Amino acid sequence: MTSAVQFEKVSKHFNNVRAVDDVDLTINDGEFFAMLGPSGSGKTTCLRLIAGFERPTSGEISVLGEPVKNVPPYRRNVNTVFQDYALFPHLSVAENVSYALKIKKIDKTIRRTETENLLDMVRLQGYGDRKPSELSGGQRQRVALARALISKPKVLLLDEPLGALDLKLREEMQEELKSLQRTLGITFVFVTHDQGEAFSMADRLAVFNEGRVAQLGTPEDIYYRPKNAFVASFVGTSNVLSKNLLNSLGIEGFAASLRPEDINIDSENGIAARLISKSFLGSATRLSLEINKERLTALVDYAQGQHLKENDEVRVSWKSSALHMMQPAP
Amino acid sequence: MRSSQDSRAPLSLKTAAVCGLLFMHLPILLIFIYAFTTEDKTYQWPPPGFTLKWLGVTWNRPDVWEAMRLSLKVAAISTCIALVLGTLSAAAVSRSKFFGRETISLLIILPIALPGIITGIALRSAFSIADIPFSVWTIVLGHATFCVVVVYNNAVARFRRTSTSLVEASMDLGANSFQTFRYIILPNIATALLAGGMLAFALSFDEVIVTTLTAGQQATLPIWMLEELVRPRQRPVTNVVAMVVFLVTFVPILLAYYLIRDGDHVSGQGK
Structure with missing residues (x-):
């Protein structure tokens, strides 16, 4: 089985801050992978490295087995759901969703059917003509998801996509994302600071602390067999006996x-x-x-x-x- | 009920406000009235009679047309230069961090704070040192210095309100830098650029001081008017031209005002 994403001794420094510090990580093809950690632990930087918005200071990142050192974001077969959704405010919902196809100069009729299909999938039929500002937070989230999925990426990156939603909606979306990932069979890389979210969705997760991976494993591994005090205290309410x-x-x-x-x-x-x-x-x-x-x-x-x-x-x-x-x- | 009464201004304040506004705007009305007077040597009040003949006279004066053409040309070219340079510098200052960014931002804004006479003298001596003959282009350069500021200020404000993740989202969806600019950045800053461009055009169109110091034999419309006032010849013609200048500069400024106001509803973020 090929790996979807591989980090080999990857570091990213901003001035003197080691945002990502010597990370080795393999994300398997088709798995739901979560990057969990407090803010500033380097998880979002890792995601941005995969998307290509940041370039590693040292080390090598491969996506689907290919090194991506010199591949700009617009040539990577990876799409992102942004934390603030980043919907284009001047375009309608349908134009937002079909943006990637328009850039690829795909025929208009194909574009329209594809857009319809995607809007169906995220249960937003009939919302195509609206502007993003006319949608609720949950609906914007679905538009962002549809827009990222339209060019059929092999890896979907999600940067705390549920952070802005209220609790009930968040739980619904967790289940929806999970079943969506099962249906599509593509790799989801999900960044979150909420361990409940990571545990309920992920097949495997990496717990980040100060730019390093503190532990990598299944939710059960991490919950029942934390490798160190940081993981034990960050994940849930485990007692640490000195x-x-x-x-x-x-x-x-x-x-x-x-x-x-x-x-x-x-x-x-x-x-x-x-x-x-x-x-x-x-x-x-x-x-x-x-x-x-x-x-x-x-x-x-x-x-x-x-x-x-x-x-x-x-x-x-x-x-x-x-x-x-x-x-x-x- | 009470609060609405409390928020009402007393009569004296209202009168003062009305008087103030009249004081500012009545003289403009006077200019319009003198454009139709039958008397052409002095500004006599009240005008002895009204006529439309000065409109025709103005229409047939080639020097008016020449000055008008030059003014439009200068304003158009300096606005174009300002649009390109203003947008680029605004993008650089608001989108990236680099050494001396604040200084550069200040230096771009400086020409509009500087008295025109200083800008004018500085440019004039620079042109003569560099042996550049005065021409339309020296006027354009002079105007561009303050036109850039207007566009820059508008564009910077809009860039700051536009989320950087929009650019990343566009790149993420396969668009290269050019496509991202064309489909995402430009539509989001278009109204700001239009507003900035119109203000720049209006500023350039009625500028006198920098123009005087950077022009050779050419006369833009405001310069022509000044000359006419000094050596009166068919005085109401000046008033007709003044009326036209008023309309040409007032309409774009009004439009710009509405564009910026509406632009406030266009938020750059998905939140």
């Missing part, structure tokens, strides 16, 4: 992650902890615990947490397999 705490419990290791739902309240044996606070979440109760002056968060059943009061001494335990050993941050 070296000191581990040693005090008689465990060797640099650091370990422990999911809140893996901690059990155990009245007989277990480790002594003090309950700092508890909050009722509906299906579960969240406990904030202190062991050896370190805070841990636990999620327990309503029944288990019911009788506990703040400042209670409790005993907690977890299965040894739940404790996941980590390496130092990259």
Whole structure:
């Protein structure tokens, strides 16, 4: 299987800032790939490197097996859905969608049918004559998607495309994007800072931190087996157990992650902890615990947490397999 | 109810405003009236009678036509130069970061802040040092210095409001730089350029000081008018010409005003 996108020791420096720092990455053909990370972690720069808006300071990027060092953005078989959608304000929806075909000087009747097909696909039939300013945020997002897909790219890049939408619409679009990607069978590279979004859509994801890939893997890998403290704390609410705490419990290791739902309240044996606070979440109760002056968060059943009061001494335990050993941050 | 009453201006302020506007605009009306007077030596008030004969007289004066042609030519050429240079420099200043960008921006705007007499003297001495004979082209060069500013200011404002991702989106969809300029940038800045161009045209058309200092034997329309006032000969002809100049410059400025105002609704961003 050929790779859709490959980074080989790619770095991108802006003045003295290493936006992307020595990244090696392979995105497989036909997969839904997410780049996850806080703002400034280099994920958007990576996307712009693939699109060709930025050129790497060093290293080599290949798209579909071909090095793209000297290929300008308009000759790459890659299209982008921009964060602000970047719809052309002076053109109608149909003209926006058919722009790529007009540039390629494709026959007008073909252009029209293709545009109709794409508008059908994103469920915007009959909106062709409107101006982008007359559409809602969600509709603009669909127009941007249709416009990027009309020239049948092999790789579609999406730069936080759901960021400007409200929660309900965002969840709908997540499912829609996922099924669209399955139907088209092309590679989607999706940039987001929202781990929920990345987990629900991606086949694989890369977690970015300070211009480097902190971890690459499936959502399950990253959720249950974070490689380092950054990934563990950025992805969800995992507890990070420090070296000191581990040693005090008689465990060797640099650091370990422990999911809140893996901690059990155990009245007989277990480790002594003090309950700092508890909050009722509906299906579960969240406990904030202190062991050896370190805070841990636990999620327990309503029944288990019911009788506990703040400042209670409790005993907690977890299965040894739940404790996941980590390496130092990259 | 109360707030609408509160927001009303007192009568005295309204009177003052009306008087102020009349003070500014009545003299223009006087010029129009004198264009139709029967008396041709002095500006006598009230005019002893009204006639349309000066329109015909003006029509048959070759010197008026010559001055008019020169003015239109100079204004047209300097506007064209301003459109090209103004757009290019606006694009450079608003789209990229480079060393000395702020300085260049200031230097482009400077000619319009500089008194015309200084621009004129500077150009005049520069032309004589470089041994360039005074001609239509020296006038055009002089006018271009301030016409560029007008176009530049309009274009820069529009470029700033146009999202840079539009250009990237166009490139992403397969358009090269030329196609992107033609299909995306130009339509988005067109009204700003039209407005800037019209203002530039109007500025050039009635400019006197720089023209006086950079012209040789040629007389543009405003210069011709000044000469006529000094050596009166069929005085109302000057008024007829003044009326024409007023219309020729007023209409583009009015159009430019409406274009810029409407342009505010054209936002460059998808948000």
